[in-house]
Amino acid sequence: METKYAITVDDLTVAYNYKPVLWDIDLAIPEGVLMAIVGPNGAGKSTLIKSILGIIKPIAGSVKIFGKPYKKQFKEVAYVPQKGSVDWDFPTTALDVVMMGTYGSLGWVKRPGQKEKKAALEALEKVGMLSFKSRQISQLSGGQQQRIFLARALVQNASIYLMDEPFQGVDATTEKAIINILKELRKAGKTLIVVHHDLQTVPEYFDWVTFLNVKKIATGPVKDIFNDGNLTKTYGINYKVSVQE
Amino acid sequence: MSSAQLEIQLIACLVAIACAIPGTFLVLRKMAMISDAISHSILPGLVIGFFLTEDLNSPWLILLAAVAGVITVVLVEYIQKTGLVKEDTAIGFVFPALFSIGVILIAKNANDVHLDVDAVLLGELAFAPFDRLLVNGVDLGAKSLWVIGSIVVVTLILLVTFFKELKVSTFDKQLAATLGFSPLVIHYGLMSIASVTTVGAFDAVGAILVVALMIAPAAMAYLLTNNLKKMLVIAVFAGVASAIIGYWVAHYLDASIAGSMTTVLGVLFLLVYLFAPSKGLISVLFRQKRQQVEVYLLTFMLHLQNHSEESERHINHLSEHINWGKMQSKTVLDLALKNNMIVINNNIISLTEKGQGFTNKAIDYITTNSAVAIEKMKEDFFLFRG
Numbered sequence: 236m237e238t239k240y241a242i243t244v245d246d247l248t249v250a251y252n253y254k255p256v257l258w259d260i261d262l263a264i265p266e267g268v269l270m271a272i273v274g275p276n277g278a279g280k281s282t283l284i285k286s287i288l289g290i291i292k293p294i295a296g297s298v299k300i301f302g303k304p305y306k307k308q309f310k311e312v313a314y315v316p317q318k319g320s321v322d323w324d325f326p327t328t329a330l331d332v333v334m335m336g337t338y339g340s341l342g343w344v345k346r347p348g349q350k351e352k353k354a355a356l357e358a359l360e361k362v363g364m365l366s367f368k369s370r371q372i373s374q375l376s377g378g379q380q381q382r383i384f385l386a387r388a389l390v391q392n393a394s395i396y397l398m399d400e401p402f403q404g405v406d407a408t409t410e411k412a413i414i415n416i417l418k419e420l421r422k423a424g425k426t427l428i429v430v431h432h433d434l435q436t437v438p439e440y441f442d443w444v445t446f447l448n449v450k451k452i453a454t455g456p457v458k459d460i461f462n463d464g465n466l467t468k469t470y471g472i473n474y475k476v477s478v479q480e
Numbered sequence: 481m482s483s484a485q486l487e488i489q490l491i492a493c494l495v496a497i498a499c500a501i502p503g504t505f506l507v508l509r510k511m512a513m514i515s516d517a518i519s520h521s522i523l524p525g526l527v528i529g530f531f532l533t534e535d536l537n538s539p540w541l542i543l544l545a546a547v548a549g550v551i552t553v554v555l556v557e558y559i560q561k562t563g564l565v566k567e568d569t570a571i572g573f574v575f576p577a578l579f580s581i582g583v584i585l586i587a588k589n590a591n592d593v594h595l596d597v598d599a600v601l602l603g604e605l606a607f608a609p610f611d612r613l614l615v616n617g618v619d620l621g622a623k624s625l626w627v628i629g630s631i632v633v634v635t636l637i638l639l640v641t642f643f644k645e646l647k648v649s650t651f652d653k654q655l656a657a658t659l660g661f662s663p664l665v666i667h668y669g670l671m672s673i674a675s676v677t678t679v680g681a682f683d684a685v686g687a688i689l690v691v692a693l694m695i696a697p698a699a700m701a702y703l704l705t706n707n708l709k710k711m712l713v714i715a716v717f718a719g720v721a722s723a724i725i726g727y728w729v730a731h732y733l734d735a736s737i738a739g740s741m742t743t744v745l746g747v748l749f750l751l752v753y754l755f756a757p758s759k760g761l762i763s764v765l766f767r768q769k770r771q772q773v774e775v776y777l778l779t780f781m782l783h784l785q786n787h788s789e790e791s792e793r794h795i796n797h798l799s800e801h802i803n804w805g806k807m808q809s810k811t812v813l814d815l816a817l818k819n820n821m822i823v824i825n826n827n828i829i830s831l832t833e834k835g836q837g838f839t840n841k842a843i844d845y846i847t848t849n850s851a852v853a854i855e856k857m858k859e860d861f862f863l864f865r866g
Contacts, residue, residue: 309659316655322510325708326707327647335651335659339659344644346644373706
């Protein structure tokens with residue numbers, strides 16, 4: 236049986252001021268996996284996600300979403316940026332931020348209506364934030380802000396979710412809540428790609444993993460390739476992680 | 481009130497509206513200084529436009545000046561992108577350079593027209609009604625009124641049409657990009673509007689004060705609301721109020737209208753800055769003070785809970801033990817008593833049941849730092865409010 240790939244990355248090289256951040260990356264992400272991208276600071280994890288999304292232009296190589304360029308497929312992809320990438324003092328409410336997720340399918344000029352509002356409220360409920368819908372976003376805790384971002388991605392109703400460190404600075408309850416939603420999405424056949432930092436939880440949370448450090452070290456099922464050898468190659472020091480079965 | 485007075489106030493109000501709308505987005509995008517740059521560097525555009533058309537009222541002047549404004553933004557961004565200097569530095573030399581080119585062009589070639597540097601910097605609203613729009617000999621009102629009126633109409637149409645796009649790209653540029661809304665298109669759209677508005681307002685209030693009209697109303701509105709639509713409305717009202725009050729201040733003081741308008745803006749901003757209900761300075765200081773007292777109260781109650789020995793809980797030794805001044809100890813003690821958190825028997829302080837419960841919950845909150853726990857605490861106690 237031929238595997239269907241959600242994302243294929245070919246010979247991707249990205250450079251900031253002529254210094255390569257990602258070097259000749261080849262990556263084929265099968266549809267329906269929950270994948271972690273791991274690697275040390277400066278490994279290019281966020282850059283890889285942003286290149287897939289077309290936010291960063293590579294100096295070489297290409298990215299295909301279900302076989303087509305991102306520009307033609309943007310409705311299939313939802314993005315959860317790092318929480319710190321926006322100004323939370325912006326004058327708006329939790330509900331309004333989630334509604335922004337519907338803007339992509341609306342396109343230019345058309346305004347969100349009742350249908351979009353209903354979708355946003357459902358997404359808020361899914362992440363357990365419905366009672367905070369009217370709250371100003373600066374009045375939310377870090378974990379709550381992360382849930383809002385997740386809800387915003389959920390309303391996009393995409394096939395692929397790209398998340399940049401969704402567990403950064405959230406409490407344990409939120410982390411559990413988020414991972415449960417991610418696992419549910421995978422069950423529904425979605426493809427999820429998550430930049431992740433906590434190596435201990437990789438086997439518990441994910442079924443697919445990509446090791447990245449400027450170059451791609453390895454990619455594949457967690458049970459096959461999440462081992463000390465690949466960790467050491469990625470992090471450059473002798474790494475020992477007890478992998479739970 | 482004469483019709484000229486009415487016309488001047490109307491122009492001033494329209495200028496305020498035209499400025500407040502792009503100003504709100506500039507403030508939210510942390511680009512307030514860009515308006516300063518644009519307002520100065522449109523000068524060479526105006527001058528060159530005048531040389532080409534020989535007509536101070538040609539629409540080409542507005543167009544060329546707006547192009548000069550956009551060029552400023554492009555130059556600043558290009559220089560900044562090289563990474564050799566920071567953005568504020570880039571702004572700091574790009575606009576004086578362009579402005580000075582305009583100044584030299586005027587001095588060399590346009591001495592005989594009323595395009596002098598004073599008028600450029602400060603504007604002259606009082607003269608605006610003299611310049612009439614005549615169509616087939618019929619007086620349709622002051623020309624400035626028509627120019628700025630058209631700019632207001634266009635700005636409002638664009639705002640309503642692209643509100644969603646402006647909002648999302650201002651809040652989260654990367655999301656906007658992934659949703660298919662080019663942040664670059666929206667950015668330069670906004671910059672073009674800001675430039676055109678500056679040119680339109682320029683004649684009335686001059687290059688320096690147009691900056692105040694863009695930034696001050698938006699900054700006031702930012703402190704008064706947490707809703708973008710309300711922020712726009714408040715900014716517009718603040719601008720219009722300053723325009724009208726400023727006009728009458730100028731009238732009674734026999735001073736510059738533009739100067740008075742800006743002074744009124746400054747005073748209004750100061751009032752809002754100090755007295756805004758939740759984001760004003762006084763409110764913030766008051767909240768900080770209250771939170772500080774609440775933390776002291778908690779510290780005090782934790783101390784009581786940690787020590788069963790009476791020597792640690794004697795009212796006279798309290799200040800020594802937790803190393804607080806007399807006044808501070810008394811404030812905290814009174815607060816705890818008032819809230820029925822403690823009882824005092826023979827000068828020995830003990831926690832009441834309520835105090836015990838409060839302390840336990842507070843410890844829970846601090847050690848788990850769970851968002852769910854805070855929400856309940858906020859309902860029950862004053863400590864973690866806002």
